[in-house]
Amino acid sequence: MHHFIAIKAIDDKSSELRSISLKIHENPELAYKEKFAHGLLVKYLQDQGFNVTPSAYGLETAFVAEFQSKAGRGRVVSFNSEYDALPKIGHACGHNLIAISGVAAAIALKAVFEKHQIPGTVKLFGTPAEEKGNGKIDLVNAGAYNDVDISLMVHPGPIDGCFIKFLALQSFIPDYTSSEYFIRGRTIKDLTDLRPRVQKCFVAAAVAAGCTKENGAKDPSISWNKEIFDVKINVPLGNRYEEHLRKFGVTFPTKEEQDVLPAGSTDQGRVTYLVPGIHAMYDIKPPKGSANHTPGFTGAAKTKFAHEATLTASKGIALTGIDYLVDDGFARLVKSAFDGKLS
Numbered sequence: 001m002h003h004f005i006a007i008k009a010i011d012d013k014s015s016e017l018r019s020i021s022l023k024i025h026e027n028p029e030l031a032y033k034e035k036f037a038h039g040l041l042v043k044y045l046q047d048q049g050f051n052v053t054p055s056a057y058g059l060e061t062a063f064v065a066e067f068q069s070k071a072g073r074g075r076v077v078s079f080n081s082e083y084d085a086l087p088k089i090g091h092a093c094g095h096n097l098i099a100i101s102g103v104a105a106a107i108a109l110k111a112v113f114e115k116h117q118i119p120g121t122v123k124l125f126g127t128p129a130e131e132k133g134n135g136k137i138d139l140v141n142a143g144a145y146n147d148v149d150i151s152l153m154v155h156p157g158p159i160d161g162c163f164i165k166f167l168a169l170q171s172f173i174p175d176y177t178s179s180e181y182f183i184r185g186r187t188i189k190d191l192t193d194l195r196p197r198v199q200k201c202f203v204a205a206a207v208a209a210g211c212t213k214e215n216g217a218k219d220p221s222i223s224w225n226k227e228i229f230d231v232k233i234n235v236p237l238g239n240r241y242e243e244h245l246r247k248f249g250v251t252f253p254t255k256e257e258q259d260v261l262p263a264g265s266t267d268q269g270r271v272t273y274l275v276p277g278i279h280a281m282y283d284i285k286p287p288k289g290s291a292n293h294t295p296g297f298t299g300a301a302k303t304k305f306a307h308e309a310t311l312t313a314s315k316g317i318a319l320t321g322i323d324y325l326v327d328d329g330f331a332r333l334v335k336s337a338f339d340g341k342l343s
Contacts, residue, residue, distance in 0.1 A: 001116075002112050002116065002118070002322050002326060003319050003322065005108075005111050005112050005115050005116075006108035006109065006111060006112055006315065006318045006319060006322055007108070007315055007318075007319075008111075009107050009108045009110075009111035009112075010104045010105075010107065010108050010311055010314055010315055010318065011311070013104065013107055014307075014311060016044075017100040017103065017104055017307075017311070018100075018307050020040060020041070020044060020099065020100055020103070021096045021097060021099065021100045021302075021307060021310075022096070022302060023036075023040060024036075024037045024040065024083055024091070024095075024096040024099055025090070025091050025096040025301060025302045028085030028086075028090035028091055029083075029084060029085055030084060030085060030086075030087060030131075030132070031084045031128065031129035031130075031131055031132035031135070032059070032060070032061060032084075032128055032129045032132075032135070033061070033084075034061040034083050034084050034128050034129075035060075035061060037061075037083035037084075037099060038054065038055075038060075038061040038062075038063060038083070038126060038128070041063065041081065041083065041099060041103065041126055042054045042063050042065075042126070044103065045063075045065040045103065045106075045124070048107060048110070049067070049110070050065040050066060050067050050106070050110070050124070051065065051066045051067065052064070052065045052066075053065075056125075056126075056144070057138070057139055057142035057143075057144050058138075058142060059128060059135065059138055059139070059142075061126070061128040061129075062125070062126055062127065062128050062135060062138075062139060063125075063126035064123060064124070064125055064126070064144065065106060065123070065124040065126075066121065066122070066123050066124075067106070067109070067110045067113065067121070067122050068113075068120075068121045069113040069117070069118055069119055069120050069121065070113070070117070071113075071117040071118055071119045071120075072119035072120075073119065073120070073121050074118070074119030074120035074121060074325060075119075075120055075121075075149045075150075075324060075325055075331060076120070076121045076122075076123060076147060076148045076149045076150075077109060077120065077121070077122050077123070077148070077149065077150055077152070077321035077324060077325060078122070078123040078124070078125060078145065078148040078149075078150065078151045078152070078275075079101075079102040079105045079106055079122070079123070079124050079125070079151075079152055079153060079317060079321070080098070080102050080124075080125050080127050080136070080151065080152075080153040080268065080271075081098060081099045081100075081101070081102030081103060081124060081125070081126050081127065082095040082098040082099060082127055082128075082130045082153075083095050083096065083098070083099040083126070083128070084128055084129055084130055084131050084132070084135075085131070086131055086293060089293070089294070089295050089298050090298050091298055091301050091302075092292065092293050092294060092295060092297045092298040092301070093131065093155075093156075093292045093293055093297070093301075094155070094156035094157075094284065094292070094297065094300075094301040094306070095130070095131075096301055096302070097156050097284070097301055097306055097307070097310040098153070098154070098155060098156070100310060100314075101153070101154050101310050101313060101314045101317075102124050102125075102126075102153065102314075103124065104310075104311060104314035104315075104318070105124075105152070105314045105315075105317045105318040105321065106122050106123075106124040108314070108315070108318035108319075108322075109122040109318060109321055109322065109325075110122060112322060118325055118326060119325075120325040122321070123148055125139060125144060125145075127139060127267075130266065130267055134228060134267040134270075135267065136267035136268060136270055136271055137228075137267050137270050140270050140271060140274060145271055145274050145275055146274075148275055149275060149276070149324070149331075150234070150237065150275055150276045150277060150321070150324055150334065151268070151271045151272065151275050151276070151277035151278075152237065152241075152277060152278055152317040152320060152321055153268060153277075153278070153279055153280075153317065154279075154280045154281070154282055154310075154313040154314065154316070154317055155266070155279060155280070155281050155282070156281075156282060156283075156284045156292075156300075156301065156306060156309070156310065157281040157282065157283065157284070157291070157292055158283060158284075158285075158286055158290075158291050158292075159253070159281055159283050160245070160250050160251065160252050160253075160281065160282050160283045161252055161253055161258040161280070161281050162233065162238040162241050162242050162252070162258075162278055162280040162281070163233055163238055163255045163258040163259065164258045164259075164281055165230065165231070165258075165259055187230045228265050228266070228267055228269060228270070229269035229270045229272070229273050230265075230269050231266060231268060231269040231272050231277075231278075231279045232269070232272040232273055232277075232339070232340070233272070233277075233278055233279070234272070234276035234277060234278060234334060234337055234338060235337050236330065236333045236334045236337050237276060237277070237278045237320060237324075237334055238278050238280070240320045240323055240330070241278060241280055241316045241317060241320045242316075244315070244316045244319045244320060245282075245312065245313070245316045248312050248315065248316075250282075250312065264292065266279055273340050274340060275338070276334050276335065276337070276338040278317075278320075280313065280316065280317070282309050282310070282312070282313040283309065284300050284301065284303070284305065284306035284309050284310075285300065285303075285305055285306075285309075286299075286300035287299075287300065
């Protein structure tokens with residue numbers, strides 16, 4: 001019964017969510033400048049009866065929307081909405097879809113709270129600057145996720161999967177250069193171990209090129225940006241999400257197959273080191289050769305198919321969140337599987 005209510009709540013809002021998605025797609029905004037998307041989402045969530053804080057946690061284009069059951073605060077399920085775009089190619093990572101996925105899932109849990117006396121709280125974080133500034137890291141540092149129990153989100157791509165490895169990625173910018181460099185590690189521990197070696201490589205390169213004080217140059221200066229952690233996928237949450245999606249006809253590669261797929265990076269990784277979470281990918285069928293961050297993906301992100309796939313994925317995280325609220329055994333399993341240590 002709880003699942004039926006959640007699914008119907010999302011289906012009933014399909015046309016409204018489609019409109020929001022297309023408006024965000026048509027008005028792409030870069031990191032920390034997502035004023036249009038922020039205003040649009042805040043207004044809609046307020047109209048839906050959520051308690052919304054705009055410009056939350058000291059970030060102008062972040063927000064948090066919350067709804068608590070009349071039966072009590074209970075466990076806290078959180079979702080994320082992203083809405084920043086890329087330079088020149090707009091929503092080539094489909095953040096217009098991620099924006100509505102979080103909204104849809106939050107609406108689903110709110111509908112269940114209104115129909116049944118289930119203790120619990122749903123929080124939706126509007127997270128700016130995923131593409132460049134790593135807004136979720138700002139939110140983590142501000143304490144946004146300190147009182148949530150789990151963090152669930154989905155992301156469009158060319159494949160369905162909840163166990164795809166998202167890498168730890170770090171960028172650094174030398175003192176004088178027109179280039180931006182990235183180093184990657186499978187995990188944040190790998191990245192941490194690699195960092196001093198990379199530092200020495202650039203110092204050695206400066207010496208080899210004659211960029212020394214003796215030659216009138218400044219000492220090499222490397223500034224390090226925020227660390228992006230790998231995604232620590234909570235296996236019970238991931239398994240439950242995939243179970244729900246299979247009921248909608250979605251098929252997944254095996255965990256072993258997902259483990260070797262090409263991976264990007266996401267600031268959701270930092271959140272998953274703080275609380276149990278997932279960052280599930282879902283297929284929007286982009287043109288052949290058009291993966292995320294390509295112009296072809298920009299076009300795919302506004303199709304009707306992409307919208308329907310987004311709602312299906314949103315149902316998956318909504319139902320997983322409901323299970324966490326109502327099933328004490330499942331909640332214990334999720335918590336016991338969580339390990340926030342560096343790995």
